[in-house]
Amino acid sequence: MGERYRVMVVGLGKRGVHHATAFHANPRFSVVGLSDVDEGKLKDTARFGNPSTGTDPAALARMVKPDVFCFCTPPTIRYDLVKIGVESGARLIAFEKPVAMSSAEAMRIKALLDKGGAKAVVSHQHRYGAHYRKTAEIIESGALGRVHTVYATASGWMLHMASHLIDYMRWFNGGADAQWVMAQAAGRGKLTDLHASPDYIAGFIQFANGVRGVLECGAGAPDVPEVDYWWRKCRMGAQGSDGFAEVLTGGGWRSVTKTGCSSGEGSMNYDQDMPQYIQEMADWLDGAAVHPCNFESAYKGHEIMMALVRSAMLGGQVALPLASGMDELALLKQKLPEAKVLLSTPVNAKEYGV
Numbered sequence: 001m002g003e004r005y006r007v008m009v010v011g012l013g014k015r016g017v018h019h020a021t022a023f024h025a026n027p028r029f030s031v032v033g034l035s036d037v038d039e040g041k042l043k044d045t046a047r048f049g050n051p052s053t054g055t056d057p058a059a060l061a062r063m064v065k066p067d068v069f070c071f072c073t074p075p076t077i078r079y080d081l082v083k084i085g086v087e088s089g090a091r092l093i094a095f096e097k098p099v100a101m102s103s104a105e106a107m108r109i110k111a112l113l114d115k116g117g118a119k120a121v122v123s124h125q126h127r128y129g130a131h132y133r134k135t136a137e138i139i140e141s142g143a144l145g146r147v148h149t150v151y152a153t154a155s156g157w158m159l160h161m162a163s164h165l166i167d168y169m170r171w172f173n174g175g176a177d178a179q180w181v182m183a184q185a186a187g188r189g190k191l192t193d194l195h196a197s198p199d200y201i202a203g204f205i206q207f208a209n210g211v212r213g214v215l216e217c218g219a220g221a222p223d224v225p226e227v228d229y230w231w232r233k234c235r236m237g238a239q240g241s242d243g244f245a246e247v248l249t250g251g252g253w254r255s256v257t258k259t260g261c262s263s264g265e266g267s268m269n270y271d272q273d274m275p276q277y278i279q280e281m282a283d284w285l286d287g288a289a290v291h292p293c294n295f296e297s298a299y300k301g302h303e304i305m306m307a308l309v310r311s312a313m314l315g316g317q318v319a320l321p322l323a324s325g326m327d328e329l330a331l332l333k334q335k336l337p338e339a340k341v342l343l344s345t346p347v348n349a350k351e352y353g354v
């Protein structure tokens, strides 16, 4: 067994517990520190191997000096924690999507990481689902012929879901960079949510390899009736000259190619997706392959998301990479029309309150 990496996890809510559990279960890591501003979350931590605990992440990081600084806090807390991670001397910083609340914040985080030199990963771990991997495998095999379109829809709203969708669209398109986007957005209901977003955003992405990306996220996105669990009503895949392959987050995969139709099961499952996501951090630290959820790739996805917002609010096409930062959520609050969002299906009425 190689070096055992010391890990500190900040934010012990739903995702922090997933991360601490997966790190503790992997012999390549030992959980040495757990932090949450809510003292109540630090009571039952013996199950993670009796790590040090504290409500001040910076003080705890200085004390335990982790190799891996991981944080799973609400989306409004990103830059300050990346800074704590960099200052702690951690070799890898792992954090939750979305990358940031704006392009301006994402650029500040990127500058901090570029200067500090730590590796970084962002948790787009759905990709470890067997149904996601099967879809990617079919696309990568060439069975679709010339891929011309990648697409993704989700019923959930942008800051929750678009980060995932764009990451997997880029994966299904060989990681190609985007050259420009164009979009529309509607509905102010979710602007006050912690994951502040338009109720619905839809747009096109021009990728450098000529492939078209089509994204829809929110109340107006088409239903995925094959999936019951509302948050897993997501459909993404690729179309080519010889067929298509797609994955439903909560409903397996399917493809039609020249050799026939095929399909299989699978549903997003944290317990199954986390172990490999965590293992590949050890592999990257060991000097093996770069982690597929690396920050550089996640940053490009975040840029696409923020460019879609700019296009929807300011009109026209938006060129990528973005030349300078902006507060896109402030722009949404200022310019998004008052008209209520129109639903694609009554199934969305409860979540969007219309």
Ligand SMILES: NC(=O)c1ccc[n+]([C@@H]2O[C@H](COP(=O)([O-])OP(=O)(O)OC[C@H]3O[C@@H](n4cnc5c(N)ncnc54)[C@H](O)[C@@H]3O)[C@@H](O)[C@H]2O)c1
Residues within 6 Å of the ligand: 010, 011, 012, 013, 014, 015, 016, 035, 036, 037, 038, 041, 057, 072, 073, 074, 075, 077, 096, 097, 098, 123, 124, 125, 126, 159, 160
């Ligand atoms: N990758 C995925 O599949 C996935 C799924 C759900 C949520 N998420 C993302 O994970 C992040 C966290 O979501 P969650 O559902 O675990 O939230 P949560 O509310 O369950 O947990 C957040 C925790 O962070 C703590 N916290 C808040 N501010 C803090 C600070 N300054 N220092 C230390 N601790 C602090 C809170 O007390 C809470 O315990 C969000 O960004 C969300 O978008 C990702």
